Amino acid sequence: MQRRTKETSPAVDVTGLSKTYAGGVEAVKDVSFTVAPGEVFGLLGPNGAGKSTTVGMLTTTVLPTGGSARLMGHDVTDDPLAARAVSAVVFQDAAVDRSLTGRRNLEIHARLWGVAAPAASQVIDELLDGFGLAEIAGRGVDSYSGGQRRRLEIARALVSRPHVLFLDEPTVGLDPRIRFELLDLIAGLRARSETTVVLTTHYLDEAERLCDRVAIVHEGRIVALDTPANLRAGLGAHLVELRVDGNASRALAKLRAEGLAGDDAFTVGATLTVPVHDLTPRQAVAAIAELDIATGGISARPPTLDDVYLRLTGDRLAA
Numbered sequence: 001m002q003r004r005t006k007e008t009s010p011a012v013d014v015t016g017l018s019k020t021y022a023g024g025v026e027a028v029k030d031v032s033f034t035v036a037p038g039e040v041f042g043l044l045g046p047n048g049a050g051k052s053t054t055v056g057m058l059t060t061t062v063l064p065t066g067g068s069a070r071l072m073g074h075d076v077t078d079d080p081l082a083a084r085a086v087s088a089v090v091f092q093d094a095a096v097d098r099s100l101t102g103r104r105n106l107e108i109h110a111r112l113w114g115v116a117a118p119a120a121s122q123v124i125d126e127l128l129d130g131f132g133l134a135e136i137a138g139r140g141v142d143s144y145s146g147g148q149r150r151r152l153e154i155a156r157a158l159v160s161r162p163h164v165l166f167l168d169e170p171t172v173g174l175d176p177r178i179r180f181e182l183l184d185l186i187a188g189l190r191a192r193s194e195t196t197v198v199l200t201t202h203y204l205d206e207a208e209r210l211c212d213r214v215a216i217v218h219e220g221r222i223v224a225l226d227t228p229a230n231l232r233a234g235l236g237a238h239l240v241e242l243r244v245d246g247n248a249s250r251a252l253a254k255l256r257a258e259g260l261a262g263d264d265a266f267t268v269g270a271t272l273t274v275p276v277h278d279l280t281p282r283q284a285v286a287a288i289a290e291l292d293i294a295t296g297g298i299s300a301r302p303p304t305l306d307d308v309y310l311r312l313t314g315d316r317l318a319a
Contacts, residue, residue, distance in 0.1 A: 009073065010034040011164050011196040012041070012058065016067030019053050027053040029220040030067065037163075040190065040197045042207045044305065045217035046317060051200040052092070054217075055168050058198070059089045072163050088157035089166040095153055098142040102133055102152050105141060106159055113160040120159070127155040130192065131185060147178030151185060164196045165189075171206065186210055202317065204305050214305070218313045228305060235264060235303040235311065236275040240284045243296040248272045251293045260287055266311050273307060276300070 012035035019028040028050045035041040043051040056062030058069050060080040068075060074082035096105045103124065110120035128134040131151045141149060150170065157165060170186065171179040187210055189195065201207055207214045208228050216224040216231070224231055244251045248267040255261035255274060265274040276284045281300035288298060309317035 009037075010070075011037040011039070011072055012198060013070040014054075014058070014067070015069070017054065017057060017064055017069055018066035019050075019057060019062060020065045027220055028057070031217075031220075031222055032067075033215055033222065033225060035164075035196055035198060037196055038194045039212045040199065040210050042211035042214040043198070043200045043217055044202070044204075044207045044211075044214045044317070045309075046202050046315070049202075049217040050220035051217055052168055053220075055089065055166050055198065055200055059087065059166055060084055086162060087164040087166065088160060088162035090153050090157050090168065090170060092169045092172055094149060096141050096149060096156060098144075098149075099140065101138050101140055102144070103128065103137040105152060106156055109156050110159045115160060123159060123161070127158055130188075131155045145178070146174055147182060150174065150178075150182055154186070158193075158195070162195060164198065167197060167199045169200055169202070171201075171203065183209060204317065207305060216305070216309055216312065216317075218309070218315070223312045224308060231305060231308045232303045235307055236277045237302065238276045238281040238284075238300050239303050239307060240274045240276055240281065240288060240298065240300050242272040242274070242288065242293070242298045244270050244272050245294040245296055254291065254293065255288065258287075258291065260284065260291075264311060266314070268310055268314060268316070270296075273310070275303065 015032050017028060017031045020026050031054060043054060045051055053062060057064045058071065058076060060076050060083055064077060068077070070076065071083045072086040074086060076083045106124045106127065107120065110124065128137045133148065133151060133155065136144065136148065141152065144152065171182050174182060183206060189197065199210060211228065213225065213227050214231065215222045248270050252261060252265055252267055252272055255265065261274045262277065279287065285298055285300055306317045
């Protein structure tokens, strides 16, 4: 459920943002969206979809070739210093100094951002405790596990109390247990802070668990934007999935001719997916089974965000 905030102006306001690299490669194409203060907003798509380039432009590390973006009212191109002052970013690649202790990393970051010493000491203690790092804060970061370093990187980004926090693929490369722990930690930010979070991910469970709204990104464009629940609901409460022995497109045409599939049914390879709207899943499976369509299996299940992505793009979202 989206959180209510007292603010009325967007924390992030993106209009027609584009990036074309040398050689004419269009990484981001006319992207527009807004993020409300306190909202957790996800950019969801596979690697190469344009998510990280979008974050790069919003964090002033990549210069846009078109459009505009504002963070708390500050234009990222015309006033990059002000935009940086109200935001923080955790990139995919490690940014902490492994030769220093965890606490020293946070202290240096606080000084760089001009956080007064008494306030810095308090916020660092709070972050180390809240991120489960207090007991190892005096150890060198080179002794930390991957999950501990990731937690330290997020804590480091929060030392300056940013209005907007960007997390670019925050759990990539982590093993499942550590990844789950980090997701739990990120989810806990909602309870402790009104920081606006913009998250990029190609993991479905991250988008489902963390995000108020999700923009699905494909080949540099936003192809859908809504809450995860609304995006799934667009495909109905259930899907019938068939593994077709033969031409899946021909089988889909037959289902449409029989009134058993609508315009939102789609094929990917030999798999035919049919959103169920007017029948129960059992009724739909029975009706399809009566047709002369050779299948290697037929089943019913609830839709996922991956189905939404497949329907819109023909490509699979999950890595």
